[in-house]
Amino acid sequence: MMKTVEFFFDFGSPTTYFAYTQLPKIAAECGAEIVWRPMLLGGVFKATGNTSPVTVPAKGRWMFEDMARWARRYGVPFVMNPHFPINTLVLMRGATGLQMRQPDAFARYCDVVFRAMWLLQRNLGDAVVLASTLADAGVNADAFAALVADAEVKARLAATTDEAVARGVFGAPTFFVGDQMFFGQDRLEFVREALRA
Amino acid sequence: MMKTVEFFFDFGSPTTYFAYTQLPKIAAECGAEIVWRPMLLGGVFKATGNTSPVTVPAKGRWMFEDMARWARRYGVPFVMNPHFPINTLVLMRGATGLQMRQPDAFARYCDVVFRAMWLLQRNLGDAVVLASTLADAGVNADAFAALVADAEVKARLAATTDEAVARGVFGAPTFFVGDQMFFGQDRLEFVREALRA
Numbered sequence: 001m002m003k004t005v006e007f008f009f010d011f012g013s014p015t016t017y018f019a020y021t022q023l024p025k026i027a028a029e030c031g032a033e034i035v036w037r038p039m040l041l042g043g044v045f046k047a048t049g050n051t052s053p054v055t056v057p058a059k060g061r062w063m064f065e066d067m068a069r070w071a072r073r074y075g076v077p078f079v080m081n082p083h084f085p086i087n088t089l090v091l092m093r094g095a096t097g098l099q100m101r102q103p104d105a106f107a108r109y110c111d112v113v114f115r116a117m118w119l120l121q122r123n124l125g126d127a128v129v130l131a132s133t134l135a136d137a138g139v140n141a142d143a144f145a146a147l148v149a150d151a152e153v154k155a156r157l158a159a160t161t162d163e164a165v166a167r168g169v170f171g172a173p174t175f176f177v178g179d180q181m182f183f184g185q186d187r188l189e190f191v192r193e194a195l196r197a
Numbered sequence: 198m199m200k201t202v203e204f205f206f207d208f209g210s211p212t213t214y215f216a217y218t219q220l221p222k223i224a225a226e227c228g229a230e231i232v233w234r235p236m237l238l239g240g241v242f243k244a245t246g247n248t249s250p251v252t253v254p255a256k257g258r259w260m261f262e263d264m265a266r267w268a269r270r271y272g273v274p275f276v277m278n279p280h281f282p283i284n285t286l287v288l289m290r291g292a293t294g295l296q297m298r299q300p301d302a303f304a305r306y307c308d309v310v311f312r313a314m315w316l317l318q319r320n321l322g323d324a325v326v327l328a329s330t331l332a333d334a335g336v337n338a339d340a341f342a343a344l345v346a347d348a349e350v351k352a353r354l355a356a357t358t359d360e361a362v363a364r365g366v367f368g369a370p371t372f373f374v375g376d377q378m379f380f381g382q383d384r385l386e387f388v389r390e391a392l393r394a
Binding site for chain 1: 245251254256266362379380384
């Protein structure tokens with residue numbers, strides 16, 4: 001049986017973008033498969049009483065320096081999005097819906113959305129900007145609108161978010177290897193060790 | 198001129214204990230000197246609006262697993278203190294006072310207090326337990342009582358805490374290499390890089 005690592009993610013989290021850029025390499029090295037688990041970070045925060053680190057201004061200022069250090073370490077381009085925080089409900093419903101109904105489109109959609117958010121500084125809360133980003137991803141805007149309004153898609157995202165909270169998730173990114181939970185892109189070395197064990 | 202790394206610490210933080218066990222090796226490798234900066238973490242939290250991670254229960258539960266992983270990685274003994282959180286005002290005044298008035302006693306005091314807190318599960322908020330811990334550190338209990346009641350000592354700890362906040366500190370441990378700030382024992386690799394640069 002192939003080893004797996006579950007990746008609970010939300011496009012709105014910049015540190016999740018870093019995890020997104022690194023996890024595929026780690027999984028490949030370890031012969032493991034990534035199980036993509038789109039969740040709604042805002043829902044996780046509400047359920048757990050957690051808040052974004054940027055709600056403490058001094059922590060937010062430091063985090064931007066810290067993220068620049070990680071970008072250099074990983075050799076990954078990263079540009080803070082001036083529209084942060086962006087409500088990701090539609091984007092995460094889109095990820096969930098594509099995963100359910102058009103799985104072949106899921107990977108490209110994730111790639112385009114992560115890059116639009118954390119490289120291209122796009123305001124994905126704006127309908128026109130979102131439409132042009134969907135076009136980049138090869139996703140039809142009308143089909144997408146229907147997908148994110150689909151009751152089963154909405155319910156699936158809510159259920160994944162509830163499951164995450166029930167399993168101990170309080171933020172993003174969060175990884176599971178079996179029942180071992182790892183929070184934060186800065187714990188990817190522990191994820192690697194768990195996959196190798 | 199010798200390179201220096203400032204170490205803003207409070208005995209009450211378990212991740213600061215990990216930093217305490219690792220920083221001397223890193224400093225030695227880099228030919229750098231540690232500048233010990235005892236501060237009051239509770240004061241930092243109050244000033245910045247930050248809170249202990251354990252105020253989010255799910256985060257607290259994960260942190261204990263995470264700390265066990267770091268203890269294994271570092272090969273450092275660590276036992277969670279059942280009396281956590283312990284008010285560290287007297288302990289930090291003690292560190293400050295010894296640094297000012299009996300610098301030769303400072304290192305042993307820090308070592309004994311960190312181990313009492315994060316290995317021996319001692320309730321250092323209890324006067325009898327504190328007295329026995331001071332004895333282990335070779336510090337006279339009456340002299341210590343006078344030291345922590347000394348207005349200059351109190352003022353120095355408050356000033357260091359204020360300085361930390363003014364420079365952007367929001368938690369512990371925090372390190373500075375020049376004006377570069379690093380938060381968390383999990384950023385010691387970045388501290389090492391900064392010292393080598």
